[in-house]
Amino acid sequence: MVLWVLTLVMVSCKNKAEELTKTPIKKAAEVVSKDGEITQVSGDLKIGGVYPHLTTYAHGRLDGTYGFGSECGIGALAVWNDKLYMINYAAHQPKGSEHKLYIIDEDMNMEIFEGSIGGTPTARMVHQESNQLLIGPYVIDSTGNIRVVPYSRMEGRLNAYARHLKNPETMVYMYDMEGMLYELNVNTLEVNKLFDDPLPGWHGKGGYTSQGRLVVSNNGEHASEGRVTHDTQDWANEHYKWEESWKVDKEGIFGPDNLGILAEFDGDNFKVIERSQFTDITTKHGIYAVPNDDSPLWAIGWDKKSVRLKVLDNGEWHTYLLPKATYNNDPPHGWFTEWPRIRAVGNGKMMMDMHGMFYDFPESFSASNTAGIKPMGSHLRYIPDFLNWNDQIVLATDETSIQGNPLAGQPQSNLWFGNYSELSNWGPASGYGAVWLKEKVVAKTPSDPYLMSGFDNRILHLQNSGNTPVSVTLEIDPNGDNNWTALKTIAIEKGGYTNHIFEKGLKAEWIRLTSNRASELTAAFHFTDDNLKDGFEGTDLFKDLADIDYAGEVNHAKLYSNKTNFNLSVYTGAIQGGEFTKKEGLEFTKFDFEFVKGIKDTTSLEALTVESVGAQVDFNNNKVESDAVSANHVWSEDEASIIVHAKEYDLRLPKGKVDYQDILPPGTTRFRREVESERELANVGGTFYELPLFKVGQEPRYKMMRPVATHNKQISDFNTWNGLLVLSGIKKDASNSEHIYTSADGEASLWFGGIDDLWSFGKPVGKGGPWKDSAVKANELSDLYLMTGYDKKTLKLRADKDVKITLLIYVNHYLDEPMKYKTFDIKAGEELTYEFPEGFSAHWAQVKTDKACSATAWFIYE
Structure with a gap:
């Protein structure tokens, strides 16, 4: 048996790269191989709970060539x-x-x-x-x-x-x-x-x-x-x-x-x-x-x-x-x-x-x-x-699959190591679901029990789509011993909607619902977390990422996990004149964690492509014919909000700290990308969003999106590689640390961490709306505006005429019709402010007026 120990090879590579890279303090990996196949790997570098040397691939070839x-x-x-x-x-x-x-x-x-x-x-x-x-x-x-x-x-x-x-x-x-x-x-x-x-x-x-x-x-x-x-x-x-x-x-x-x-x-x-x-x-x-x-x-x-x-x-x-x-x-x-x-x-x-x-x-x-x-x-x-x-x-x-994902060259996954308590410090304990969804409910028959315990804010949305009034009784099991106690009975008119926000101190393991009459009913729950992060704990973690209003020089880059070796392709560049201009091609090495000149993997050029509406790939990453709308950018921004342009509809999202299109115009930074297998993130307007898919390679289910965190940074690309999340958009003067790796000449730098570190940027916040001094037709619904996942919510309404503005909400992703939440009487020229009650949650909002007018509907999420 012949074993080749690669430590000496790695040292020689390091000597060649010294002028390009500030060497990491700990070793990323040492490798033992046999006949070109890796048999053992060791290392002590750990970043954000991840040991890069433990990354697994679809093969074990020493040269990293994907098969x-x-x-x-x-x-x-x-x-x-x-x-x-x-x-x-x-x-x-x-x-x-x-x-x-x-x-x-x-x-x-x-x-x-x-x-x-x-x-x-x-x-x-x-x-x-x-x-x-x-x-x-x-x-x-x-x-x-x-x-x-x-x-x-x-x-x-x-x-x-x-x-x-x-x-x-x-x-x-x-x-x-x-x-x-x-x-x-x-x-x-x-x-x-x-x-x-x-x-x-x-x-x-x-x-x-x-x-x-x-x-x-x-x-x-x-x-x-x-x-x-x-x-x-x-x-x-x-x-x-x-x-x-x-x-x-x-x-x-x-x-x-x-x-x-x-x-x-x-x-x-x-x-x-x-x-x-x-x-x-x-x-x-x-x-x-x-x-x-x-x-x-x-x-x-x-x-x-x-x-x-x-x-x-x-x-x-x-x-x-x-x-x-x-x-x-x-x-x-x-x-x-x-x-x-x-x-x-x-x-x-x-x-x-x-x-x-x-x-x-x-x-x-x-x-x-x-x-x-x-x-x-x-x-x-x-x-x-x-x-x-x-x-x-x-x-x-x-982590990184390549099925329907042309932005990565070969699949790879790793482990995360940490404490049990850390898992509660990632994303919020917020969840959504229903016991009835516009379905025929049998009279006097309890629903299945639905979990209540452990959630801070709890709201129940009820709608009666039937032709007769009903009364729905809520029962709770306080101790999980099947002893049910009547909590409240709620009357709902035919075709009517109402909601109930539960008291915070209510002790209940489970809840179940019973209708006094047969009817077509919806009962949807939104449970949300009080303890949303304010971004403080991420201050040091992300301090070297450039803020959106940062005036200094920024190292931008486009990223690609290589197909022909284990390295990360890094196209450095600048964002000027509405475009990303490529400067240099480097590879960040798998085993040494160093920048070296030259990109060996030509498939990495895919990282420089700009996504457009309707663009699709098949399972094997071949381009699929798209409609004419594919020439358009996936997002834009107007006076009211960020607009996501899906193939068949538009959606509106809150604006961040500034107008992003003035600094990072559409097409200059990565909008969406698969970061976990069959899961995508979007980065737009200073906020990361999770985008569920229905099928790999197709447009995401944007209507099921949820915000992750608001960063208000100049993040130009994001990627998973070697078990780590990689972010670009780093201050040029950033120093090396656990999370920052900068080339010796200061022209290239990247942030490395865990995917769930993103929550530490802080809770989603923003402001905007479907209308801002917009010409509105009578009874015409606005675009959908996102509400999921935001904390304190305020709505400001105004119009140039005396009008009634109706707010409609979507409370479940499998219901097509909105529910009428509230109608506001607006006096011409006066602004009305409505603060949503604590614990209120819905997925999307729409508004409409009873008369043609110029109107503003402005949501403030704090």
Whole structure:
């Protein structure tokens, strides 16, 4: 065996680069290789909770040349033999790929298993009787010896191991993403396929054995079943294809919202529990699955209304609803919700991560004891798995994919290490959802319980779309013991809207609603956080990023994660005369964290392109024909607001500290970019926004956007590379630090940190509106104006005539019609100020007048 130690090579590179770069204090990486493949990596550089040398790729080639694999999320983590084991995954590779099994020791030295066979694995379980860890296709004994189950024997995207119902001492179940169910002998590694796609739905996810049954889940629908999307709502039974392999009855299988599945298997037969999209299934024992487990079993999923928590307790199923912090995960195909988990995180704590929100999750949670679930906070990071190791929380990530993402050359992901308390200090504990969405509600039938505990501000929006008045009774469960107490009864006229803001001191674990009459009702909740950041803690963190009104010189750059090597391409430049002018091409190196002259990867020229309306790429990043509107910039600014120009509509956003187009005009800086796999951020008007996708390469679902933080900086580009968020737009005189790397000549500099550091810029703020001294036609609705995610809200109205101005609000992303919130009588020439009550929240606002006039509708978000 010949090992090539690259330390000397790296030193020689460093000598050549000394004139270009201020050398980092700590080593970024030292590498050992064999036959051109990396076998070991070490390093001690840590930035924002990330060790860059632990970055995983779709391959292990020493020269960094990308081959194949459009994704490499870290799908599963496990602690075994005092080491951290992890596997990364490809997109749809049931027969294997170049992805790897990684082993990390307590000194952060990483070994890459030479026998790795890749694929799309995320399964992990400890088999108690044989004392072996099963992780993806790898079986690891108590001494660290690794055996491999080849894909020729067990083909599939391996999602979930579970204890066997009939032969648990020697056998386990394996459930894969295509829906195949195998049994594996953990001693001989012999495989037997039991079923090939026995259930409706697609994109298999969870599997766990408890209370004498195996429970499995799918989180999407497959195009081969003739399914259409939430967006079209074109549902009919003839659109469905019945698969002959399915082992359940047709009754109740088809319907407009029947997406994914939760089902159970008794060893012989399958039973459908629910046709909704589900992911993780587990008990308090997690991957350390125990014999004859009778613990309550938990399954997490969602529908268009809410996050769904199903509980199997003493053989009976129960349903609980929770809010969504983000809508990234919602598409019915299920691709964007891969492996959120419920898992132990040390010190007797468990944590749930679902739809962008961390929750404290009590291991005592059952149908008779539902107290203790509380939101911790939201996040931007895409997290397929997490655990506690060496007194730290470790988060796996699915970071940079290249499917439908032409702004990155090769996929890569890394880990985050930190304290449990840090997770509550990222995004706000704010979430949104519903128990009814313009649906026919049966009289005197309580809704499913909806989580109330742990949220600061809570508002309920109610609308009666029926033809008769109704009264809706609100009941709360104060202690999580199923003792329900009537809180309030609210009358709603036919066609009417009202809302209820709950008292802050109200103690309630859960709430449920009951209507006295059958009607078509909506009941939507908005829960928001009081403790939004004011930006103070980010003052030092971001001090070297140039403020928007900074008068000094600024180092701007456009960024690209390379395809032909592991480096970051950096096109330095200046923003002058309404354009970004390129100065020099540099590469920032993977192993040394240094700037070197020249860009070797010609595909990085994509970073210099300017996005336009209607532009699309396909899965493989080829350009797609677009409409004529593609020549237009995606955003502009007028006297009233920032305007986002989608293909079929315009949306308006608050303005930041100054008129941004005067300093950073449209097209000079990056507007939107994928920063986590299948998740995008927009940077416009001094604020970052999260943009959910429906399909990679297509225009985002702008109407589901949420603001992240207001920075009021000159950020010209942003990117994820080497497990880190990279920002450009740095003061030229910035000094090197943990987060800042500047070239020796001072002409290039970048900021590095974690993706969820963005929250530390401070809460979203701004002002503007749909109208500013605008000529308005009678009863014509204004453009939509964003309200989601802002704190203290004030509305100022004025007009040049006596008019009535009606404010309409959108409270759920799956409702097309707005609700009439309030009508204001405006006297000509006088300004009316309305302060929204504390706790008020809605997604979008529109206004209209009863007469043609010149009017202003001005929102101030503080």
